[in-house]
Amino acid sequence: MIKLSNIGRTYHRGDGTPVQALRDVSLDITQGEFVTIRGASGSGKSTLLNILGCLDTPTDGAYLLGGEDVSAYSDRQRSHVRNQRIGFVFQAFNLLPRTTALENVEIPAFYVNEAIDRNKALSLLKRVGLSERARHFTSELSGGEQQRVAIARALMNDPPLLLADEPTGNLDSDAGRSIMELLSELNSEGRTIVMVTHDAQVASYAQRELVIQDGAIVSDQQQSKPATAGSPD
């Protein structure tokens, strides 16, 4: 489903010195995989995830998503890809302020030329265990609840690929565990998940682990013993 060939991403600092955030990254991810990316701070994890998510464009190499070369796409085409095929989950949740949980979940549907399916948004909130909180404003939700709303939002347009950048990084371990259980459940339904994490515990939910160092992949291993999440009640 994902094929990166010799991807490079070079930033230019204010003074003009180039920073190679990614160098020569080649990678294949197949449908239904659960992949984690680990690495030191500044190693290029977020950069890689943003390129996978069509939020950022590589300066070198080619990115094939579902067989299409999206690295050559226009802004509108890439926006459409993000809208239809990719769901983002962020460390900082990134719900909109002064907006209800339900309205947050509906945002992706906003950019589709069809009527907004409120029932679908409600059922997604139910799915993440927040049907009671649908009309609550963001500021009235706990961190774990906010992250679950964010996951419901990522699922609104039913994308096959979920990208999560340290989704548990701002949560305590209980809330983090329930988020991870939710993600592995989504993975077991066939969704591809790529997740950045520092936490080995969290990484153990995945079947495959990439380690990245100075913008290059230095290790790519199948987990010997994929941890299966306890089935949710």
Add this chain to the structure above:
Amino acid sequence: MNWYRTITLAWRTLSRNRLRSFFMMLGVTIGIASLTAITSVGEATKRDTIAGFKRMIGTFDVINIQPGGGATRGMPSLATVEPVLKFGDAQAIADEATTVQRTAGVQFAFDIDVKHRDKTGSPAIFGVSADWMQIRGFNVSLGNILTEEDVRSLARVVIIGADVQAALFGDEDPIGKTLRIAEIPFQVTGVLESRGVGPGGSSMDDLLLIPVTTASRRLFNRDYLTSIAVQLKNPELADEAIQEITAILRDRHGIVPPAEDDFKISNPRAAMAQVTQVDTTLSKLLVGVVIIATLIGGTVIMSLMLIAVSERQREIGVRRAVGASRRDVMIQFLGEAVMISVFGGLIGIALGIITGVMVAIQQQLAPAILWPAVAGSVLLSVGVGLVFGLQPAWRAANIDPVEALRS
């Protein structure tokens, strides 16, 4: 994003940021309010001027001929006027000028005692032919208008103005009573409808009308007129009519070049145009107000929007991440700018109309609303939102989503 979504989203954002929205609107509201108020007061003043003018000169299809060349001003009376306009002139113009509907000769005099019992007045005295009342738009509130028969038979009948009625008759019914004009008895057959005050501020009701034939033979013993009122078939053809009449009168008076006319012809439209010239000062003021208001209102919107864009970077990042294109973000912010500006404009229009009506009432004018200015204000608000929303929207659209989402 379709229109409906753009509007609902803008509405949601603006209504959840009331204070900011309020300040964004303020400039446009004040600007449009002053614009609307000034135009409606201006319109009320203009209509009042025109109405006063019409009351004084009658309708615009009437032009007036006076004897004497040169530039005499005001209304010459029989005592001072050159004896050049004759009854025959009025008849000839009516018969020969193709643009003319009908004419009415007038003999005008003042400073003549008018008595009823022990009461005396000296209203303006108009000897007029039968059509004159219709030409000039005079109506009676009591009794009858002058008839052809009155004129033909040199009847000693008089129609009195409202002031004369009040001064000489008080509460008494004047119809059928006798008046003495220069000691000659006349029977009152009608009372004129009140015409209020003219543009000069003096009453237009201190007058009386008698048949011009009676005036000429029985009262003044003069065979010339102080003016001829000419009603045109088509008021648009005033210039042609003036040419025709000039030719007829010069011929009848035996005037050959290089001799000047011994009469002059008024053009009510030209005079009217002069009266409404005051407009230009007002419109200059208005242009100034519009420019300043637009700039202030637009600048307020632009700076508050720019602040909002930087405060809402994260929102922009999220929207981009879930599928908004640059264009979607641009439209979202432009939509907000236009909506706030239009709301500001609509509130401004409402406030301006209220102010305009209050000022008009206070100035004792009939309130008027200049609808084209209202429509223009709506368009202006849309324009202000679009133009001054452009830079913030552009900036919002070009925010790097990766940058915006970095925690």
